Each structure stands twice: as C-alpha cells, then as structure tokens.
Amino acid sequence: MELELDDDEMPATPAGMLAKRVRRARKNADLSLRGLADKMGYPHTYLSRVERGEQLPSEALAEDLDDFYGTDGLIVELLAVAVAAEVPTYGRRVLEQEKRAARIQTFNSSVVPGLLQTEPYTSALFIESMPGKDAEKVALQVATRVHRRAVLDSAAPPLYWAIMDESALRRPVGGAAIMAEQIRHILGMIENISGVQVQVLPFARGVHPLLGGSLSLLTLRDGTSFAYVESFASGVSVDSPVDVLELTTLLDIVRSKALDSGESVAIFHKYLKEYENDETDS
Structure with missing residues (x-):
C-alpha cells in the first residue's frame, strides 16, 4: 500500500511546490505511483521520492512528466526554480x-x-x-x-x-x-x-x-x-x-x-x- 502525503504536509518552498504539483498531476490523472511507473518506465521508488520532496527530478524526468501530463513545460520551469533556490545567492x-x-x-x-x-x-x-x-x-x-x-x-x-x-x-x-x-x-x-x-x-x-x-x-x-x-x-x-x-x-x-x-x-x-x-x- 502506497503512503500518500497531504499537500499541507509539504513545505512552502520551491522544492515543496514542485513535489506538490507533480503529485497533484498524478492524482488528477487517476494514477497510482506504480501505475505511473509502469506507463513512464521509471522506478516507482524514484517517483515516490520526487513526490515526497526528498529528491529533485532529473531534467529528463521533468521533461517526460511535462509531456505525459501535457503541462507545457511547467515542471521543467519549477525544477529550475527549485534548483536555484538551493544554491547560495552568490553561486x-x-x-x-x-x-x-x-x-x-x-x-x-x-x-x-x-x-x-x-x-x-x-x-x-x-x-x-x-x-x-x-x-x-x-x-x-x-x-x-x-x-x-x-x-x-x-x-x-x-x-x-x-x-x-x-x-x-x-x-x-x-x-x-x-x-x-x-x-x-x-x-x-x-x-x-x-x-x-x-x-x-x-x-x-x-x-x-x-x-x-x-x-x-x-x-x-x-x-x-x-x-x-x-x-x-x-x-x-x-x-x-x-x-x-x-x-x-x-x-x-x-x-x-x-x-x-x-x-x-x-x-x-x-x-x-x-x-x-x-x-x-x-
């Protein structure tokens, strides 16, 4: 049985917003994590870590999620913001x-x-x-x-x-x-x-x-x-x-x-x- 998080449990950070958006897209598509993994060819454990905010998706995964959900580059853009937010301003x-x-x-x-x-x-x-x-x-x-x-x-x-x-x-x-x-x-x-x-x-x-x-x-x-x-x-x-x-x-x-x-x-x-x-x- 997959453990699902409530959106309110995610921190209000760029990485948290990215995880929330990816999870919401899957729920709107009426898919389980394993179902999504089967359709996209990614390990369900990897997708789970991304949705829980424990790992940022790779650019390849972000692009594939945008294509799969038809989100017009939104996930790729959120990924860029999340990565930048974790880097000190000077870097x-x-x-x-x-x-x-x-x-x-x-x-x-x-x-x-x-x-x-x-x-x-x-x-x-x-x-x-x-x-x-x-x-x-x-x-x-x-x-x-x-x-x-x-x-x-x-x-x-x-x-x-x-x-x-x-x-x-x-x-x-x-x-x-x-x-x-x-x-x-x-x-x-x-x-x-x-x-x-x-x-x-x-x-x-x-x-x-x-x-x-x-x-x-x-x-x-x-x-x-x-x-x-x-x-x-x-x-x-x-x-x-x-x-x-x-x-x-x-x-x-x-x-x-x-x-x-x-x-x-x-x-x-x-x-x-x-x-x-x-x-x-x-």
Missing part, C-alpha cells in the same frame, strides 16, 4: 552559466570538485559541514549538487578541466568506503568522458597561489569568460578582463605544479588501494 550565476559553458576550468584546495562528486560523498560532506541543518535541507542540497552534474552528461558537454589538491584525497569524507567509491567514480569519468581531465596537485610540489580557496573559470560559447572565486560561505563573480586574466595566470601556475594526466591517474589508484585496504580491515 547562482555559475549555476545559470554552466549549461552555456564551452569550457569549465576549476581548482579546489580542500575537497573533490563539485561536478566530480558522487552522491554519497556529497551527502557526507554536507552532513558534516552543515551543523544544525535538518535532514530535509541537507537532502535538497545534495539533490541540487547531483542535478548540476548532469551538465557533463548533456548532448554538448563543456570541456571540464579540474585540478584538485592532494588534501582532497587524503581527507576521508564519509569514511573509507565512500572515498573508494568516489575515487572509482573519478577514474571512470576520466576513462569514459573525453572532455573530462583531472589533475592532482601533490603535497610535494609545495605552496601555490590558490591555497585555501577554490577558483572556477568559465568560457561561454560566445567566447566571453568570467571567474568565480569561492571561500568559506562566500563567493564572488569576476567579470573584469584584467581581473579574469590575473586569475587565469594564477590557475596556470597551479596547473604547472600539478601532476600530468598519467601521474594523476597513478595517485588516484594509490589512494584507492589504501581506502580499499581500510574497508577490508574495518
């Missing part, structure tokens, strides 16, 4: 422009870059770094991050060039099993997506000009570029050509200190083996 420009980017270059000095993260890694990261936040808020933050990753699976994905500090591999976010899965995911992306390149900046290369923060450089399809600098709980977009050039130079210095592709793959395998051994010992 919304990056969210908007990622889909229009021809190239994304990024460096992160402490954790795995966002578009490379697995869902368990992201969840562990948010749970440990968002003290006092309730489970629903954390779940929506995770869903937003997962949703953003779809840009690398699009029909015309950008070139994605990530540099990550070795500290992101050394820091066991979520424990050995989650880290092993995370590293396998990165290796899989490097192997299977030609437009994804990942380099590791090892401890042995010493200091560099981007210690303690993260930097993203986005080049849009019209040739324009902007930079996004993020630190603890804050971030800023940089448009000035002079400032973007200066930040590009800093990223180039970091890249020159990083391991090349083959060396980076080797260090990923080194850490993967260590975490897999930790799994076996625990």
Whole structure:
C-alpha cells in the first residue's frame, strides 16, 4: 500500500511546490505511483521520492512528466526554480552559466570538485559541514549538487578541466568506503568522458597561489569568460578582463605544479588501494 502525503504536509518552498504539483498531476490523472511507473518506465521508488520532496527530478524526468501530463513545460520551469533556490545567492550565476559553458576550468584546495562528486560523498560532506541543518535541507542540497552534474552528461558537454589538491584525497569524507567509491567514480569519468581531465596537485610540489580557496573559470560559447572565486560561505563573480586574466595566470601556475594526466591517474589508484585496504580491515 502506497503512503500518500497531504499537500499541507509539504513545505512552502520551491522544492515543496514542485513535489506538490507533480503529485497533484498524478492524482488528477487517476494514477497510482506504480501505475505511473509502469506507463513512464521509471522506478516507482524514484517517483515516490520526487513526490515526497526528498529528491529533485532529473531534467529528463521533468521533461517526460511535462509531456505525459501535457503541462507545457511547467515542471521543467519549477525544477529550475527549485534548483536555484538551493544554491547560495552568490553561486547562482555559475549555476545559470554552466549549461552555456564551452569550457569549465576549476581548482579546489580542500575537497573533490563539485561536478566530480558522487552522491554519497556529497551527502557526507554536507552532513558534516552543515551543523544544525535538518535532514530535509541537507537532502535538497545534495539533490541540487547531483542535478548540476548532469551538465557533463548533456548532448554538448563543456570541456571540464579540474585540478584538485592532494588534501582532497587524503581527507576521508564519509569514511573509507565512500572515498573508494568516489575515487572509482573519478577514474571512470576520466576513462569514459573525453572532455573530462583531472589533475592532482601533490603535497610535494609545495605552496601555490590558490591555497585555501577554490577558483572556477568559465568560457561561454560566445567566447566571453568570467571567474568565480569561492571561500568559506562566500563567493564572488569576476567579470573584469584584467581581473579574469590575473586569475587565469594564477590557475596556470597551479596547473604547472600539478601532476600530468598519467601521474594523476597513478595517485588516484594509490589512494584507492589504501581506502580499499581500510574497508577490508574495518
């Protein structure tokens, strides 16, 4: 027996309104969750999480729901609003422009870059770094991050060039099993997506000009570029050509200190083996 929620139980947030609208459309069509799943070819457990507001739908599901219910793009639009609402104001420009980017270059000095993260890694990261936040808020933050990753699976994905500090591999976010899965995911992306390149900046290369923060450089399809600098709980977009050039130079210095592709793959395998051994010992 399927457990149905009352509309009044959903929070008055963009994600809650999206879940409410999707559930109402199904009820108006006089369908059960399993009946909808049979007709659309999606797992009923996935559709249930979407209707309960526990997970944002993928863009593909949102489009399919609009087609199925004849809602003229409403669900896709609500999804865009819900995703934007879960991103801090200072980060919304990056969210908007990622889909229009021809190239994304990024460096992160402490954790795995966002578009490379697995869902368990992201969840562990948010749970440990968002003290006092309730489970629903954390779940929506995770869903937003997962949703953003779809840009690398699009029909015309950008070139994605990530540099990550070795500290992101050394820091066991979520424990050995989650880290092993995370590293396998990165290796899989490097192997299977030609437009994804990942380099590791090892401890042995010493200091560099981007210690303690993260930097993203986005080049849009019209040739324009902007930079996004993020630190603890804050971030800023940089448009000035002079400032973007200066930040590009800093990223180039970091890249020159990083391991090349083959060396980076080797260090990923080194850490993967260590975490897999930790799994076996625990």
